[in-house]
Amino acid sequence: MTGERVIPGAAGSGQNPQNPAGAQGAAPTAVTDSPGAGTPQGAQGTSTAATPRLSRRRRLEGALFVTPAFLFQLSWGWYPLLMAFVISFTNARFRGPVEFTGLTSYLRMWRDPLVGEAFKVTAIYTVLSIGLTFMIPVVVAILLMEMPRRHIRWMMLLWFLPLSGIASTLLFRYMFNAQYGLFQWVATEVLHLSPQPFLNSGNQVLFWLVFPGILFFGPGLIYMATLQGIPASYYEAAEIEGAGFWRKIWTISLPRLRPVISMLLIFAVIGSSQAFEFPLIMTGGGPGGASRTVVMYLYELMRSLRYADATALGVFLFVVTMVLVVIQRRFFREDPDQ
Structure with a gap:
């Protein structure tokens, strides 16, 4: 067998239906089945x-x-x-010769009691920030998606007000004023409570520093945009199967939000652990160091020309932050189908 098949032509006695003219005597046409047939030589190479x-x-x-x-x-x-x-392994002088000092700066920072207090304040601030300004917008975004479409557009516009960070910080500093601030007026005149210390209380200062993030948290808009990208057929199929409101949230909305939540959670951990501008402008680290974060104490060391100590403290913060990020990446599932 040569791998050729013969297509009968019009030769012989009959006419080819595809050839009305009936070209007689035409030789049968041979079509080669080999893979390289019909390809110019060298084209495959x-x-x-x-x-x-x-x-x-x-x-x-x-x-x-x-x-x-x-x-x-x-x-x-x-x-x-x-x-x-x-x-961090040198004396890091602004002027004069720089000498190698080994672990002296690390040991000095390890024994400094203010470093432990600063890490404690930063840890509490991070937990409050993630718990209030990270988880609440997820729930709010899911609930807002149940509103009519025209209402959703207005809510997204209000949630994403283009406010300057410094301007909004100064505004909230006025609102938290214990004598003539807006929140003090609401507490005493509207809620009929006793005058509140707000930022002047060591027990309340971190909560009130985190509170503005609940009102103005840009990533909430990202959650809503992600929810709008979920096909409506998913919810329709769940309703046909008899799933209720909370069941649809648990099995559809939250799993589809998981990759976005994972990414924003990393940003929230890094941003909260490096908090500096907002606490500095609002309280300056007071009262009594109750709002002094690690970066604020690092800034104080830099102002005191203790560059090596400040750098060693920065290395400590970097290691702690990286450990938190690695733990989050290790145990937080990102795949929505798992």
Whole structure:
């Protein structure tokens, strides 16, 4: 067998239905079934050879696009981090010779009682910030999605007010004033409570520092945008199966929000552990250091020209933050289908 099949032509006695003219005597047509039939010689080799060249070109283009970002990260990310580790092992004087001191700065920071207090304040601030300004917007976004569409647009607009960070901080500083602030007026005149200390109380100051984040929390808009991207057929199928409101939230809404929650949770942990501007402007670390975060104490060390100690404290904060991020990445499931 040669792998050829013969298509009968119009030869012989009959006419070909596809050929009205009845071209007689035409030779049978042979069609080859071999894989290379009908392909110009060398074309297959050319196609195979073009693939590596195209792959190399794509790798080169990808490297050219990544190089600026890599250089930027190397210059403003990894190089300062490496230098911070180097400086923390020296006396890091502003003037004069720099000498290697080993672990002296780390031991000094480890024994400093203010460092422990600063980490305690930062930990409480982080827990309050994640519990109030991270979890509550998830619930609010899910409940808002049950509202009519026209109401959702207005709520998204109000939730994403383009306010300046410094301007809103100064505004809340006035509102928390214990003598003439708006919150004091609400507490005494509307709720008929006794005058509240607000930011002047060591027991309340961290809560009131976190409270504005409940009202103005931009990622809540991200939750709503993610929920709007969930196909309505998922909810319709769940309703057909008899699922109620809370069952749909637990089996559809929350799993589909899981990748976004995972990403924003990392940002929330990093941002809360590095809190600086808002507590500094609102309280300056008071009263009595009750709102002094780690970065605020690091700033005080820098102002005192204790650069090596400040760098060692920054390394401590970096290690703690990285441990929290690794734990979160290890135990938090991101796949919505798992």
